Each structure stands twice: as C-alpha cells, then as structure tokens.
Amino acid sequence: xxxxxxxxxxxxxxxxxxxxxxxxxxxxxxxxxxxxxxxx
Amino acid sequence: xxxxxxxxxxxxxxxxxxxxxxxxxxxxxxxxxxxxxxxxxxxxxxxxxxxxxxxxxxxxxxxxxxxxxxxxxxxxxxxxxxxxxxxxxxxxxxxxxxxxxxxxxxxxxxxxxxxxxxxxxxxxxxxxxxxxxxxxxxxxxxxxxxxxxxxxxxxxxxxxxxxxxxxxxxxxxxxxxxxxxxxxxxxxxxxxxxxxxxxxxxxxxxxxxxxxxxxxxxxxxxxxxxxxx
Numbered sequence: 454x455x456x457x458x459x460x461x462x463x464x465x466x467x468x469x470x471x472x473x474x475x476x477x478x479x480x481x482x483x484x485x486x487x488x489x490x491x492x493x
Numbered sequence: 494x495x496x497x498x499x500x501x502x503x504x505x506x507x508x509x510x511x512x513x514x515x516x517x518x519x520x521x522x523x524x525x526x527x528x529x530x531x532x533x534x535x536x537x538x539x540x541x542x543x544x545x546x547x548x549x550x551x552x553x554x555x556x557x558x559x560x561x562x563x564x565x566x567x568x569x570x571x572x573x574x575x576x577x578x579x580x581x582x583x584x585x586x587x588x589x590x591x592x593x594x595x596x597x598x599x600x601x602x603x604x605x606x607x608x609x610x611x612x613x614x615x616x617x618x619x620x621x622x623x624x625x626x627x628x629x630x631x632x633x634x635x636x637x638x639x640x641x642x643x644x645x646x647x648x649x650x651x652x653x654x655x656x657x658x659x660x661x662x663x664x665x666x667x668x669x670x671x672x673x674x675x676x677x678x679x680x681x682x683x684x685x686x687x688x689x690x691x692x693x694x695x696x697x698x699x700x701x702x703x704x705x706x707x708x709x710x711x712x713x714x715x716x717x718x719x720x721x722x
C-alpha cells in the first residue's frame with residue numbers, strides 16, 4: 454500500500470513542480486515586459 | 494479564450510479527481526499483486542501520453558524542417574518538454590511498482606533501458622534548446638527530434654521483439670484484462686490527456702510570449718544609440 458501511495462504522490466509532486474516552474478517563468482517574462490515598457 | 498481555458502481547467506480537475514476515485518476505490522483488486530497493481534492506472538496512461546507527445550514533437554519537427562514555421566518549432570519545444578515530464582512519471586512509478594512485485598527497483602531489461610534512453614534523448618533535446626545560442630539551433634533540434642522519435646516504436650514494440658521481464662502490453666499483447674480495469678484505465682488516460690493538453694496550452698502561450706519578448710529586446714538593442722550600448 455505504501456508503494457501505491459508513494460507512486461501516486463510522486464506523480465503529483467512531479468506535475469506540480471513542473472507547473473510551479475511554468476509559473477516562475479511566466480512571472481519572469483511579465484517582469485521583462487514591464488522593463489521593456491518602462492524603457493520605451 | 495481565457496474563459497474557455499478556465500472552464501477546461503475546471504473540467505480537467507474534476508475528471509482527474511473522478512479518475513483517482515476510480516483507480517483507488519472502484520477498480521477491482523488484482524489477485525496476485527494486490528493494491529500495488531493500481532500504480533498501473535497512473536503508469537500506463539502517463540506512458541501513452543508521453544508517446545503521443547513525442548509523436549507530436551516528431552511531426553512538428555518535420556513540419557519545421559519543411560516550412561521553417563515558427564509555430565511548428567514552438568509546438569515541438571512544448572511537446573518535448575511536457576513529454577519529458579510524463580516520461581519522468583513513467584520512470585519513477587515503474588520502479589515503485591517493480592520493488593514489491595519483482596523484488597528489485599530496476600533491471601537493465603530492453604523495455605526499461607529503451608525508456609530511459611528515450612528520456613535521455615529528449616532531455617538532451619531540451620538542453621540543446623536551452624543552452625545553444627546558435628541561429629541553427631531549431632534545425633539541429635528538429636534533426637535530433639527525428640532521431641529521438643525512432644526510439645518511441647522501439648520502446649513500445651520491445652516487448653514483442655525481445656524477451657523481457659516487463660509485463661505484456663495492454664493492447665494486442667495476448668494477455669487479458671478485466672473489463673472493469675479497462676474502463677478505469679481509459680478514464681485515467683482521458684484525464685491525463687486533458688491534463689497534458691492543458692499544460693501544453695499554457696506552455697505554448699508562454700513560448701509565444703517569450704519569443705515576442707526576445708524579438709522586442711533584440712529590436713530595442715538595435716534601436717539604442719551607439720554611445721548608450
């Protein structure tokens with residue numbers, strides 16, 4: 454049973470970690486867009 | 494478009510919850526393996542989704558090489574990246590199933606090794622895209638993607654071609670599966686497909702935005718007076 458829960462938990466940890474990196478990249482891009490707007 | 498995305502995200506969340514309920518509660522317990530067999534409902538759909546994404550990457554790479562379409566190149570990057578995520582799930586859940594059933598975490602069997610090679614090929618594809626600054630990077634990456642896609646049928650058919658420790662395939666493998674297990678497997682695959690589509694959608698928007706920002710930054714650098722550079 455422990456292996457089953459470990460597998461399901463690992464799956465969601467991998468997916469949520471990837472979604473978090475997407476969010477970080479999106480925030481970084483928003484920052485760059487703001488900087489570009491300010492410099493124009 | 495934003496509203497469609499939100500509705501689709503909510504529906505995907507509901508479908509994933511329903512699929513989890515089906516996998517843990519509704520699906521019958523396998524006689525010999527017991528509850529650990531339920532890992533199958535996450536492992537197999539993740540593998541099928543990864544194969545589908547790598548196939549999309551292959552098609553997009555071929556289209557890019559023929560037409561030099563920026564949209565096809567962006568789709569190739571997105572499908573490879575999300576495919577690697579799903580392939581990682583396969584490589585993590587597989588050993589977690591193997592340990593209680595086979596008594597070992599890993600064996601250098603053809604199916605397992607070719608899956609690891611597939612993962613390594615696409616990780617190298619992503620590293621090439623991330624760290625190469627050459628203008629020819631998309632072309633090189635597309636060529637690598639075509640080479641990498643050759644491993645997809647090898648992974649899938651390795652069970653038929655070679656003697657392997659891995660269980661026989663669910664589709665056309667000669668083994669039988671309880672119809673209720675089939676039902677739960679298909680629900681889980683549908684849920685993971687919707688989830689993959691949702692991530693690809695977000696990642697594609699991010700990729701397009703990133704390219705626009707890079708273009709604007711390059712333009713700004715060109716327009717700056719010489720003294721201020």
